Amino acid sequence: MIRNGINKVVPAWLTGLAIVIAGCMNMDSKESGPTQSPGSITSVCGDKWEMRLLRINGQAVPVDQPQEFTFLCNSDGESMGKSGINTYRGAMQITANGQILWDTASFASTKMAGPPQLMEQETQYLRALSGTRQAFVKSGGGRLILRDASGDIYIEYVKAGG
Numbered sequence: 361m362i363r364n365g366i367n368k369v370v371p372a373w374l375t376g377l378a379i380v381i382a383g384c385m386n387m388d389s390k391e392s393g394p395t396q397s398p399g400s401i402t403s404v405c406g407d408k409w410e411m412r413l414l415r416i417n418g419q420a421v422p423v424d425q426p427q428e429f430t431f432l433c434n435s436d437g438e439s440m441g442k443s444g445i446n447t448y449r450g451a452m453q454i455t456a457n458g459q460i461l462w463d464t465a466s467f468a469s470t471k472m473a474g475p476p477q478l479m480e481q482e483t484q485y486l487r488a489l490s491g492t493r494q495a496f497v498k499s500g501g502g503r504l505i506l507r508d509a510s511g512d513i514y515i516e517y518v519k520a521g522g
Contacts, residue, residue: 398458399495399504405433405454409441409504409517416488417512423481431489431504431517443489444482445474458495460506488513 397403411429414421423429423444430441433452440449450467454460467490473479491513492506504517
């Protein structure tokens with residue numbers, strides 16, 4: 361009697377185990393979770409991006425009004441945006457593998473003054489932006505990551521209005 365019960369339970373248990381193992385084997389597939397891919401002129405430029413996260417030296421930097429820190433660029437590599445209080449512009453290229461090449465000599469910014477805390481945040485943001493070397497898009501193109509090669513500088517944006 362016990363043997364008949366075991367003969368019925370073991371196949372069901374083995375079937376369940378096989379389903380669990382098959383599910384675990386697919387956890388690394390690209391369909392599981394958000395994907396990240398190298399940015400390109402077409403995936404990065406043409407949209408307005410609002411900052412959501414700024415990390416410098418691997419540490420999150422508190423920013424009072426992150427939506428006031430924006431990034432835009434066009435297909436000619438002209439970049440611009442708001443840096444908190446002021447606006448900035450410059451020239452850049454994005455290679456096929458997402459590498460950012462900044463023309464730092466072309467960078468310019470307006471010179472309006474503001475509260476010391478916001479001015480410090482603006483300085484940190486502009487230094488971080490000029491230190492980025494890689495662009496990635498993720499979440500189906502809804503997020504933009506600009507970072508340096510080591511990840512010490514990391515700026516994450518979302519599409520404005522998104």
